[in-house]
Amino acid sequence: MSADDEAETLTAAHGAGRAEMRSFLSETVLERLGDPIADGVGLPALDDGAVLPDGDRSLVVTTDSHVVDPPVFPGGDLGRLGVAGTVNDLAAMGAVEPLTLTCGLVVEAGTPTDRIETILDSMAETAEECGVSVQTGDTKVLPPDDLDGIVLNTTGIGRIPRGEQLTSDGLSPGDRLLVTGPVGQHGIALLAAREGFDFETDLRSDVAPVNHLVAAAREAGTVTAATDPTRGGLATALTELAARSGVGLVAEDRAVPVSGATDSAAAVLGLDPKTVACEGRMVLGVAPEDAESVLDAVRATPGGEQAALIGDAVDDHTGRVVVDTGIGQRYLTEPSGQQLPRIC
Template sequence: MNRVEMAHGSGGQAMQQLINQLFMDAFNNPWLAEQEDQARISLSTLTAQGDRLAFSTDSYVIDPLFFPGGDIGKLAVCGTANDVAVSGAIPRFLSCGFILEEGLPMDTLKAVVASMASTAQEAGIAIVTGDTKVVQRGAADKLFINTAGMGAIPADIHWGAGQLTPGDVLLVSGTLGCHGATILNLREGLGLDGELRSDCAVLTPLIQTLRSCQGVKALRDATRGGVNAVVHEFAASSGCGIELTERGLPVKPAVRGLCELLGLDPLNFANEGKLVIGVERQAAEAVLTQLRAHPSGKEAAIIGEVVERKGVRLTGLYGVKRTLDLPHAEPLPRIC
């Protein structure tokens, strides 16, 4: 069988074979091996790590499926793991639901599954339960993945956007917009192939270094909508304003070039491996040092602060302050 057929989603023999020969083998772990309708996870393994369960989900519809720096499978593990990890939890367990288009080359599915498996394994995450649906040719574009993830939040960590108060400082863990720029370049054939690479990564190791930091108040990974979407969420949740400094924003030259070419703002571009962190002012330098000491945080920077006056503003390169609106839509659909 070198293409996905309707039978692979039907609950008959063909589906059993796909599950046994592909998924069970790639995601191999004791929970999945039980082959019940649900994974059964000892609650004591979770309570040993924290007092609250962090639970999050995302669907992945990115087009194209493969791109420099990753693919939809890697993204489906990283994206959901990061949504769990920004709570302070270590993501441990993932569910995985595939929606496949009839006719999808089996090699494409295998490559995606292998990428999910290796990304999960590297991050210490087990894919413990799953589901496969197949829809007719034309009823879905190639392949969609949903993952839901969980982990336990340590009892002493209470990060949340609602904790931010005026005077707090905002940092990012690295350069902005790499994922969005990579996909845009690829889809529009802009020819910057060698220089652009998605930042798609599991952020748990970097986040773990922040667990011992005093003064960390809120963490979020900047994905769809970019850093701009996160700071708008921070502003809404905290009831404060946010002011960013354009000079402080770390952006790779290739991304900056592409943005200038197209008149787009890297603040609105999707990332898949970047944190926005809100910290107490007196902790900002220490947190920055801590971030920069980690390979994933080398280009971390202070980008702004939380202020009393509501709204989100950006101080430009020439010192002029302007309101930073959240766009109605992101420049690119199907970015993740």
């Protein structure tokens, strides 16, 4: 296939949340949609959501389409994923108390009704967990030739005092980096379930809403930036924070929390857990003087027990993420292309 052919069609990489997707967004989408928003955050920022000022408050809006194979997986399902993903995107913009969610379902004809019921029950349960409910929606059913599986779109709306938004461009040199829990669990659990690997361990997705952890962090000190690591994992989250904030980041490899089961399975699969998807984590930039108190507050909150300070923003290596392995240093790069099983 020549480069010209590739330019004409989208590939899976364009939606994989990494470098290929960012260039698609900036070269194709932003050419046509979106304007900067004064005193807020618009599409050009390519952040986790939009912040729209209205009087002394701002509305926060985000939307996400979710497709997952299998739709019910160890530790969660499509419904929980949809609610948590949208609530976490709102929280990453500072809206920790979501106002409402929407539910747009596109379903392949022939899908068992009880599968949809499972997903909707899970949506309701997860929404209740984070103090929100679904108040509008839409359903389409397509013939099997047109769709394989279920697509769930969730839009979330939140509200914050004007100017109180969190963004991914707020880091300054000296800020500490905090991650709210072990990374890589969602991606590894999914890969293991999808490929039928039996690691004889309890590999479960981390999918969960973490708006309450962001709230606890902001009550305890100054949070300067936030983003939720999803596709592309911690590597993409840190790369975006570094690039948008115009700082370098140094992450201490030995401080990054990874569960033993995830670490072992990732090693077998030849993957770095730092580059594997999470669905229930948040990366926060914290003012250095508040770092310990914010860490204590997050750890004291259910779901945040394994939070850790993993590194610092620095004034060199601008736009890049350095990993200090305890032995030497290297750059943390995002995975690109498909993650294929390795040979040996």
